[in-house]
Amino acid sequence: MWELRSASFWRAIFAxxxxxxxxxxxxxxxxxxxxxxxxxxxxxxLAFGLALxxxxxAVGHISGAHVNPAVTFAFLVxxxxxxxxxxxxxxxQLLGAVAGAAVLYSVTPPAVRGNLALNTLHPGVSVGQATxxxxxxxxxxxxxxxATYDERRNGRLGxxxxxxxxxxxxxxxxxxxxxxxxxxxxxxxxxAILTRxxxxxxxxxxxxxxxxxxxxxxLLYDFLLFPRLxxxxxxxxILKGVRPSDSNGQPEGTGxxxxxxxxxx
Numbered sequence: 150m151w152e153l154r155s156a157s158f159w160r161a162i163f164a165x166x167x168x169x170x171x172x173x174x175x176x177x178x179x180x181x182x183x184x185x186x187x188x189x190x191x192x193x194x195l196a197f198g199l200a201l202x203x204x205x206x207a208v209g210h211i212s213g214a215h216v217n218p219a220v221t222f223a224f225l226v227x228x229x230x231x232x233x234x235x236x237x238x239x240x241x242q243l244l245g246a247v248a249g250a251a252v253l254y255s256v257t258p259p260a261v262r263g264n265l266a267l268n269t270l271h272p273g274v275s276v277g278q279a280t281x282x283x284x285x286x287x288x289x290x291x292x293x294x295x296a297t298y299d300e301r302r303n304g305r306l307g308x309x310x311x312x313x314x315x316x317x318x319x320x321x322x323x324x325x326x327x328x329x330x331x332x333x334x335x336x337x338x339x340x341a342i343l344t345r346x347x348x349x350x351x352x353x354x355x356x357x358x359x360x361x362x363x364x365x366x367x368l369l370y371d372f373l374l375f376p377r378l379x380x381x382x383x384x385x386x387i388l389k390g391v392r393p394s395d396s397n398g399q400p401e402g403t404g405x406x407x408x409x410x411x412x413x414x
Contacts, residue, residue: 151392152233161212161234162241168204168216169245173339174253175200180266181257194321194330202314209310213298217333218242219363223291226364227371228379231390242335250339265340268329282327286320287362288369290332295370 152158179196182188205214215221218239225235250265270279293316296302297309317332324330331337340346371377379387 152231152390157211158234158237162237164208164212165215165238166241166245166248168208168212168214169242169335170249170252172197172200172204172216173246173249173336176336177250177266177340178253178257181261182263183261190322190325193325194318197321197330198314198316198318200314201317202308202310205310205313206308212238216242216335218335219287219333220291220294223295223363223367225388226367227295227377228384228387229371230387232388233390243338246335246339247342250343254343264344264346266329267340267344267346268331268337270329271327274327279328282324283331284362284365286324286330286332288366290316290320291363291366292370295366296375299375301375 176193176197180188180193201214201216204216208214213224215224215238221230221235221238221242224230225232230238254262254265270276274282294313297312320332321330324332
């Protein structure tokens with residue numbers, strides 16, 4: 150496959166690993182309890198949102214700054230990337246998340262470390278309720294990603310990075326009271342691995358429900374709200390990683406991440 154011979158492909162894979170490592174390190178780090186008392190939800194929500202906004206600004210033009218397997222899956226459903234690229238992105242994101250959590254684990258005192266900000270259901274919240282919440286959280290986030298990353302929009306206003314960061318912050322401000330705001334399977338997977346606690350992990354990490362939350366967001370935007378006029382053959386070519394040529398015989402670069410024209414934070 151041509152992507153495996155592309156230097157930009159491997160840079161994008163490393164960017165996803167690197168970005169997810171930093172996202173998890175700073176996000177989980179801001180979620181630890183250093184003093185007695187309730188956790189400040191606004192602090193955690195802003196930490197995750199600002200971390201993602203910073204990373205979108207830093208590596209968005211390299212890999213698209215998915216930093217989230219649910220987002221990558223949504224782009225795959227929308228036929229905006231190849232199966233190979235999606236698989237490598239998700240693998241890099243999971244490895245990066247575990248690496249970031251491991252670094253945080255090693256530099257944090259045991260008394261503060263606790264469960265490393267593991268996502269847990271709030272007492273009284275049922276599995277069905279938690280599943281519904283996670284679907285809605287992921288859906289709104291993916292819709293924002295697709296709308297702000299869409300290269301077809303004319304006259305995009307404001308910062309793409311901040312828009313994405315605010316969407317993630319919104320999800321945390323609401324979702325933390327229910328599930329701890331999973332929203333990102335890699336973020337939920339990393340502390341579960343290090344603490345060996347997988348209670349309700351399939352709900353919180355979107356292990357299965359990313360197919361509904363992320364996939365539904367992709368289908369709503371790309372097929373209903375702002376349809377992409379691609380034939381079935383074109384979509385299959387992108388999924389297979391086929392690199393078509395233009396009229397001059399030069400490769401078009403199908404499957405490369407959308408370049409983000411973000412404004413400065």
